[in-house]
Amino acid sequence: AQSVTQPDIHITVSEGASLELRCNYSYGATPYLFWYVQSPGQGLQLLLKYFSGDTLVQGIKGFEAEFKRSQSSFNLRKPSVHWSDAAEYFCAVNSGYSTLTFGKGTMLLVSP
């Protein structure tokens, strides 16, 4: 069965500093990988996705993620964090059928 691990429950980053959120997946083949962001009480917004090809994918709001097959990882990065980036971030995997399996999420706090 597929699974996703986000090892960091909370991360605090200073505004303007760089950010990396970790995501590891477990799946036998190359999965479809996604990063979603959720503001409090809101729905999930897709930041970016990886299907195949270039392992560095660009998303919205200045985010990018790199797929590393050898490490089964799909870490999310942003070079300079803004206060509006404070939210919860979910990594998700899809095995090729339809169901998304989410990680437990990482809450990003941005300090002034």
Add this chain to the structure above:
Amino acid sequence: AAGVIQSPRHLIKEKRETATLKCYPIPRHDTVYWYQQGPGQDPQFLISFYEKMQSDKGSIPDRFSAQQFSDYHSELNMSSLELGDSALYFCASSFGLAGGNEQFFGPGTRLTVL
């Protein structure tokens, strides 16, 4: 651009009551998914429909049922509500069933069971 619409946005029910949540997918999307997100939890897949037929089933309790109608909207029916059913219920839609198809999420329905 049109998004996924969910109604109601908030719902308060008593234990043992029933509730119906509605989801209107993005126009021309033929696949609908339901997820449940408990407080401080990640979204858990409940059930999905493609072209009005159930396509996949997750951790949906037997007390819950769902269907997709001819206009592609979907309803999640919840009976004998329990306190533990209090959660944010998301609907998502996509075009087609392929794994890589992006699922667009609605704003969710917050269900509170008292």
